[in-house]
Amino acid sequence: MRSLRHAPPPHSVLVVAAHPDDIEFMAGGTLASWIEQGTQVHYLLVTDGGGGSRDPNQTAESLGSQRRREQRAAAEILGVASVRFLGYRDAEVEASLELRLAIARAIRQVRPEAVLTFDPQRYYHSTGINHPDHLAVGASTLAAVMPLANTLLAAPALAAEGLAPHDVGTVYLFDPAAATAWMPLAQRDVERKLAALEAHRSQLIGWDASEAAYAAMSQAAQLARANGVQCALAEAFTVVQLAEPALRVGAHAKPGRNIPAAVQGRVAGLAYSMRQAIVRLSLHARPRY
Secondary structure (H helix, E strand, O other): OEEOOOOOOOOEEEEEEOOOOHHHHHHHHHHHHHHHOOOEEEEEEEEOOOOOOOOOOOOHHHHHHHHHHHHHHHHHHHOOOEEEEEEEOOOOOOOOHHHHHHHHHHHHHHOOOEEEEEOOOOOEEOOEEOOHHHHHHHHHHHHHHHHHOOOHHHOHHHHHOOOOOOOOOEEEEEOOOOOOEEEEOOHHHHHHHHHHHHOOHHHOOOOOHHHHHHHHHHHHHHHHHHOOOOOOOEEEEEEEEOOOHHHOOOOOOOOOOOOOHHHHHHHHHHHHHHHHHHHHHHHHHOOOO
16 A cells, blocks of 8 residues: 655556546546646547436537537646547447557557556445446456557557557556555645536536545545555555566657657567566576475
8 A cells, every 4th residue: 555645656647538527536636746747648538428418408419529628628727738539429338349459559659657547346336336438448448558558469450550569567547446555635736636627517517526526535535544645635546567667668758650660660579578588587586485
C-alpha cells in the first residue's frame, strides 16, 4: 500500500475511458497534479456518451455531439494534450478483438509510460451496479496493453501500419475493487478536478457533480488513512507495475507514426532482445534452493 503524492509522476499517460466525464470523476485530481508536474496526458474515449440521458426529447446524436464538446472543454481545463473518440455506441460496448486492437493502436501511437483505465473486476458495490461499458473498456485496455500493444507478432495489422510494439510501464486502475495506492489531493488539484467536471453540463441536470466527487474523494481518503496514507481527500487506484523505471526500454520515446516501419522494427527488435537479456540475467541471479 502506498501514496502516489511523492512518487515520480509518469512522463506520459494514456487514459482510456468509456464516456465523457468518467476520467474527471475517477482521476481528475491525480491528472491535474501530474500535468502540473509536466506529465503529458492523452485521452481515448470509446464512446461519446450519447446514451447518457433520460430526456425523451433528446437524441443520441445531438447529445453525443454536445458531450464531445464538453469533454474537450474539460480536458482543456486540466491541460490534456489530446482527446480522441473511437465512435462506439454508448451502452453497446463489448470486449471485442476490434476494440482491443483500436486501443493497442493508440498505445503504439502515443507510446505512454503509463495507462489509466477502469478496474474490470468491479462489477458492483454496495450502492450501485457498474456500467457494462466500464467493464468492457477496462478488460479491453488490459488485453491491449498485453499482448497486442507490446508483442510484435500478436498484432500484424498494427505492424503493417508501421506501428512498432510498445511496453507500458505501469497501469493504474481507477474505481478499483481493491485499491493498492492512493493519490492524496491538494486543494488546487481538487479545484481543477471540480472545474473540469462542471464542464460536463449535460450531466449536471439532477446531479450535483461536486457533492458526488467530494463523497468519492472522502471515501477514498478514509480507506487511504486506514492503510497508513494520511490525507483529507484522495483518489484510489490498483497499480499494476509491469516494469521498474530503469527497465522501461524506450519509455520516453516520442510517438512513432512517422518513423519508417523498417526503423521501428529494428528498434522494437533491439528493445525485445534487451528485455529478454534482462530477464535471463535476473533468472541467473536468483538464489537456488
